[in-house]
Amino acid sequence: AQRVTQPEKLLSVFKGAPVELKCNYSYSGSPELFWYVQYSRQRLQLLLRHISRESIKGFTADLNKGETSFHLKKPFAQEEDSAMYYCALSLSSNTGKLIFGQGTTLQVKP
Amino acid sequence: NAGVTQTPKFRVLKTGQSMTLLCAQDMNHEYMYWYRQDPGMGLRLIHYSVGEGTTAKGEVPDGYNVSRLKKQNFLLGLESAAPSQTSVYFCASSYARGLGNYNEQFFGPGTRLTVL
Numbered sequence: 001a002q003r004v005t006q007p008e009k010l011l012s013v014f015k016g017a018p019v020e021l022k023c024n025y026s027y028s029g030s031p032e033l034f035w036y037v038q039y040s041r042q043r044l045q046l047l048l049r050h051i052s053r054e055s056i057k058g059f060t061a062d063l064n065k066g067e068t069s070f071h072l073k074k075p076f077a078q079e080e081d082s083a084m085y086y087c088a089l090s091l092s093s094n095t096g097k098l099i100f101g102q103g104t105t106l107q108v109k110p
Numbered sequence: 111n112a113g114v115t116q117t118p119k120f121r122v123l124k125t126g127q128s129m130t131l132l133c134a135q136d137m138n139h140e141y142m143y144w145y146r147q148d149p150g151m152g153l154r155l156i157h158y159s160v161g162e163g164t165t166a167k168g169e170v171p172d173g174y175n176v177s178r179l180k181k182q183n184f185l186l187g188l189e190s191a192a193p194s195q196t197s198v199y200f201c202a203s204s205y206a207r208g209l210g211n212y213n214e215q216f217f218g219p220g221t222r223l224t225v226l
């Protein structure tokens with residue numbers, strides 16, 4: 001069955017510390033994975049997608065098919081990174097359906 | 111452009127009451143989705159639509175109905191609300207495959223629903 005797992009509900013780090021938000025997936029096909037972010041009082045929005053291999057706001061994520069993981073990383077956390085982060089798996093390109101993980105709240109302390 | 115809008119923003123219902131949540135998008139997107147967000151559960155897909163006049167069930171469709179009579183609108187109905195439907199509801203839309211960044215979903219601000 002298709003599944004996305006984010007094992008941490010809350011990740012708390014100090015400003016300037018490295019951050020790694022974990023995401024593991026289960027999918028028999030060729031996965032397309034995304035990270036979405038929801039800042040306080042803002043809408044959920046796309047942060048990055050694995051096919052773009054881009055760095056957004058200092059965040060990167062590498063798809064590891066062997067470990068079925070798509071962890072989100074940033075070398076130096078900033079207070080403005082505090083938000084809820086969701087990992088998502090695309091099920092079908094014909095419908096655009098996504099399966100979301102449970103979400104991880106990142107708290108960056110000053 | 112307003113993007114994706116949702117009405118109402120908040121609502122309190124009594125068990126057994128009915129209501130309709132409205133989602134509207136002005137980006138000419140083909141695909142639209144309704145999710146519910148619950149603590150520890152993430153976002154779960156309720157229903158979705160790949161075009162005007164078409165709808166399909168998602169992961170948690172029971173107790174909900176939807177309609178897409180116009181391309182820009184996607185309505186979510188609760189016929190007989192239950193406390194288990196207390197949640198935050200999000201609507202999203204995206205391009206169809208082959209058009210733009212088809213797999214990026216654009217979200218509305220959410221509707222907070224409480225069923226007593």
